[in-house]
Amino acid sequence: xxxxxxxxxxxxxxxxxxxxxxxxxxxxxxxxxxxxxxxxxxxxxxxxxxxxxxxxxxxxxxxxxxxxxxxxxxxxxxxxxxxxxxxxxxxxxxxxxxxxxxxxxxxxxxxxxx
Amino acid sequence: xxxxxxxxxxxxxxxxxxxxxxxxxxxxxxxxxxxxxxxxxxxxxxxxxxxxxxxxxxxxxxxxxxxxxxxxxxxxxxxxxxxxxxxxxxxxxxxxxxxxxxxxxxxxxxxxxx
Numbered sequence: 212x213x214x215x216x217x218x219x220x221x222x223x224x225x226x227x228x229x230x231x232x233x234x235x236x237x238x239x240x241x242x243x244x245x246x247x248x249x250x251x252x253x254x255x256x257x258x259x260x261x262x263x264x265x266x267x268x269x270x271x272x273x274x275x276x277x278x279x280x281x282x283x284x285x286x287x288x289x290x291x292x293x294x295x296x297x298x299x300x301x302x303x304x305x306x307x308x309x310x311x312x313x314x315x316x317x318x319x320x321x322x323x324x325x
Numbered sequence: 326x327x328x329x330x331x332x333x334x335x336x337x338x339x340x341x342x343x344x345x346x347x348x349x350x351x352x353x354x355x356x357x358x359x360x361x362x363x364x365x366x367x368x369x370x371x372x373x374x375x376x377x378x379x380x381x382x383x384x385x386x387x388x389x390x391x392x393x394x395x396x397x398x399x400x401x402x403x404x405x406x407x408x409x410x411x412x413x414x415x416x417x418x419x420x421x422x423x424x425x426x427x428x429x430x431x432x433x434x435x436x437x438x439x
Contacts (some may be wrong), residue, residue, distance in 0.1 A: 215368070236350075244426065253329075253414050253429030254369065267424050302368055312357040312418035313424040316368035 213237060215317035223323045224293055225282050231289045232320045236305030243286050244314060245278055246302040247271065254302055260286060293324045328352045329417050331430035339438050346433050348415030351396060355417035358425070360389060360400045363412045372413075373400070377421040405437045 216235045224230050236243045241262050246249035257276070258268045262283040264306050272278075275293075280286040290297055303315035330349045338344045346360075351397045356377045361369035375382040375389045375398070382389050402409055415430040 217368075242425070246427075253416075253431050254427070256347070256426045256428070259426060261422050261424075267426065304368075306425065311421050312359065312427075313371060313374060314359075314425075314427060315371060316361075318366075318368045321366075 212259045213304055215315055217317040217320050221321045225325050229291045230295055232286055233287050234303030235285045240305035240307050242306045244304040245288055248300040298324045329428050329430040331415055331433050333433050337436045338405050341404045344405045346413050348398050348430050350417050356420050357418040358363040358398050359416045361414045398419040407437050408439050410437045
């Protein structure tokens with residue numbers, strides 16, 4: 212399977228703990244995006260990378276959130292000092308240089324903060 | 326400010342009939358529009374897209390229509406099949422210079438009855 216993969220699929224944590232999610236994009240895709248989806252809403256943009264450079268961060272991404280894509284391949288999203296409001300589905304997507312608007316999504320990581 | 330809106334939260338249709346999903350947007354700078362399908366506990370699956378310079382794009386049972394003057398697009402599924410039952414999201418893409426980040430509508434839940 213050469214699609215976008217995310218790990219873990221589910222994460223339950225206690226408020227105040229740190230969590231880290233991983234995304235492996237489609238191998239030839241140079242753009243990687245993170246979105247967050249809460250119940251009953253569409254996904255909302257968080258941040259994106261072109262190769263290893265993080266080019267934009269949404270105002271939704273507070274200082275507790277940090278994302279990296281160190282070698283331009285996989286990416287990690289870390290949330291420090293989690294809050295109950297962070298509970299959501301975190302989605303990763305990737306796209307190619309040729310068709311940058313067509314983003315292919317991974318299965319997501321469901322985060323529950325107790 | 327909700328730049329992309331799907332005003333119908335749900336739609337029920339008989340198998341074999343046409344499903345019509347609607348989407349409105351406000352930002353005239355969007356240059357691509359996309360439809361995604363989402364099953365529970367999975368990431369969105371890309372269905373079809375349309376460039377802002379076109380008014381129709383067809384792919385098998387799926388056709389997307391774009392009315393730029395009305396800032397409105399629609400997705401037609403014909404004939405509808407029970408496997409089409411899912412949540413459908415309309416999304417709009419900014420320019421490549423703006424990162425092609427997607428702005429999503431709130432989704433329409435489609436139920437196809439056998």
